Amino acid sequence: MKNEDLKMYWDFEKNVPLILEENSDFLEVAKDLRPVFLQEKWLLINLFPQKLDNNFLEKSVWATKQNRYIVDGKMIDVIPTSKFKSMKQDELENVRKNILEFSITEEHIKKEKEIFEAFIIANKNRFNYLVKSEAKDDEEQFIGAIPFIVETFKKYEDRITLVSFSGGKDSTVVSHLVRLALNNPSILHIFGDTTLELPKSYEYVKRFQEDNPFTPFFEERNEENNFFEMCEEIGPPSRVKTWCCSIFKTGPMGTTLANFDENILTFLGLRRGESASRSKYKKVSQSPKILKQMVASPIIDWTDLDVWLYILSENLDFNDSYRQGFARVGCWVCPNNGTWSELLSSIYNSEEYDKWYGFLVDFSKKIGKVDYEDYVKDGKWKARQGGEGLEKSTDILVESKECVNEKNSKTFILNKSVNEDFVQLFKPFGTLKIMGKNRISELIILDRKSNPLFKIMYKDDDNEVKVTIMKSEDKYIFNKIQKQFNKFNSCLYCQGCNSACPTGAIYVSNGKYIIDEKKCVNCLKCIDKFDSGCLIASALKIKKR
């Protein structure tokens, strides 16, 4: 059964949603749903006091992906995102105060439990199918998560088994399924801490470790860079320039995994329904980023409501951000977050959120936005294309000049004199041979068969370099060399390059950029990954008009 064949219907008798694959006599209410917990209901009452009263706390409430609310089987007319945009500061303050004063009664908890029990009973067949089905899908993999995990584990028995844990609902489910299926609590969990997680995510991760003392838990984060300091220098990330993901998410985790001595089998909470790009993912595949890693996704075809069905049926602990109303948990500053997440962050993470808002306003002024308040409030900062208005964007990209009297040669002017980092940047091409005389150095790059590819001539304390291609089949060789010069000009030691390297050969820390030639397999992925060679240069690049 494919995700697109599934729909959410309403069982009016039990007053809960049903996950079904075919047209049925039940009323279809949405493509997917999530449960609305008491805290979120209370927030809605406070946002819409004219429309909702305390009886709302006892209703069966579920939210669609667009944050519309289905209450006792009918969609109601409240749109919190529009409301948030029109709210004045004092109104928001008032809501914040009321929300934080909410105290849940035993009666409310009992009623909420009853609703979820009815939901579990109504969807029992779906639960069994998701967890136990021994039917095979189009990829010839077991549909049921348990037989799938058991079979995948057997197939890759010689590998270390890991669970990638984010503190979100999907990895919570995968963590439980893997330990259950393998009957082994000691499966290593790795938590990639972006340092920008929601406060409740950190609380949950701590609780998870305390509640699962036999599960080895490893935390990974970028200790070298600070998101907010980087924002000062290169501006906040935008939807098209999400420079932060490689630095704070995929980079640190990738480097750790690539440096494992053994091969790895990682179970992920990835789901195809989450985005168009994920819809093409395979249930089991070789990681495109880390050579040693196979990735397996037991819940790849589950809907949001399937995930909740599992959590509620198994009575699992989960991240309290979902109780507050977050549909997804992740970095609270992400430019891809919608208005609803912003509203929730402004309430539940208000101190940090106000600081961030203040930074965005100051940044908008700095880059010359006259309507800076609107620029921030209307989310226009999320559509930024490059480093316009930022000093750092002026000299990061290197330009080249053909040498008229020497074939296959170009000169490049760098924004600083050549230093140790410079030489490291050419290791991806092959073996290096350095010769020097009278302050003039010649760096010759040899391919795997020791044939010279190209040479670079430079003087000590000078920023002009000359490149001569000696023999290369690669017609884009100059472009690749230029990308490395861009790296040299703009490197902030952000660890973005680490995230591109499948063998863990790149180390970037303490103001040093090092490539371990013993680990480097000359794949050039660290050069091809970013269009300007460097993540920071790409983020700051300004389109020529």
Ligand code: SF4
């Ligand atoms: S070269 Fe660019 S992407 Fe690579 S580590 Fe330096 S700043 Fe980051």
Ligand code: SF4
């Ligand atoms: S060429 Fe490939 S293996 Fe070598 S440092 Fe770059 S990404 Fe890593």
